[in-house]
Amino acid sequence: MLSVKNIMVYGLVIVIAVVLQVVLILVRDQENPAETAIDFTKAYFMLDGPSMSKRLCPEIAEDQENNIVDEYLNRVADQARSMGFSRSYMRYQLSHIHAEIQMADKNNARVRITGERLRSINPGFAFIGKLFFLIEPHKVDVTLTLVKEDDAWKVCSKPLLLSKI
Numbered sequence: 568m569l570s571v572k573n574i575m576v577y578g579l580v581i582v583i584a585v586v587l588q589v590v591l592i593l594v595r596d597q598e599n600p601a602e603t604a605i606d607f608t609k610a611y612f613m614l615d616g617p618s619m620s621k622r623l624c625p626e627i628a629e630d631q632e633n634n635i636v637d638e639y640l641n642r643v644a645d646q647a648r649s650m651g652f653s654r655s656y657m658r659y660q661l662s663h664i665h666a667e668i669q670m671a672d673k674n675n676a677r678v679r680i681t682g683e684r685l686r687s688i689n690p691g692f693a694f695i696g697k698l699f700f701l702i703e704p705h706k707v708d709v710t711l712t713l714v715k716e717d718d719a720w721k722v723c724s725k726p727l728l729l730s731k732i
Contacts, residue, residue: 598718598719598720599720600668600671600676600678600713600715600720601666601667601668601678602666602720603622603713603719603720603721603722604666604678604680604711604713604720604722605664605666605680606618606622607619607622607623607711607722608661608664608680608707608709608711609661609664610622612658612659612660612661612684612707613658613659613660613687614640614643614654614655614657614658616636616637616640619636620636622721622722623636623721623722623723624714624716624721624722624723625716625721626723627722627723640654643657644657655688655689656686656688658686658687658688659684659685659686659687659693659705660684660685660686660687660693661682661683661684661707662682662683662684662685662693662697662704663682663683664680664681664682664707665680665681665682666678666679666680667679667681669710673715674714674715675712675713675714675715676712676713676714676715676720677710677711677712677713678710678711678713679708679709679710680707680708680709680710680711681706681707681708682706682707683704683705683706683707684704684705684707685697685702685704685705686702711724712724
């Protein structure tokens, strides 16, 4: 039978565990350059314009004359159309992602992202394709430069192929 002393010990252990979980969640929610770089790269390969724009510096994302995200998405759609497909054919899902912070200080960072990308026409395509060896993975090796603005990391150089395609 449980004594009052045992109940207090169990209660104390539960309270400490709950407090520790809250602290770990709060620490995890703090943004770092590697997470931002991974999120941007995932959005880039999935052709998610709003998510890409959200992680770009305002001067790049909000440039009305030269909106590089819209230009990139239009070029990808044109490329897909020229091959006889819709834009969704050009989406890729990332796997085996690894982020390495190569250089960082208080407000600047350079992050190298490596991994694989798999064609992802719809959510299950990449999984089924890889499971049955129907699609070939392509290597990803990109480096992004990030700047901290208003306590949030932003991609402030013309990233990946946005400036090339």
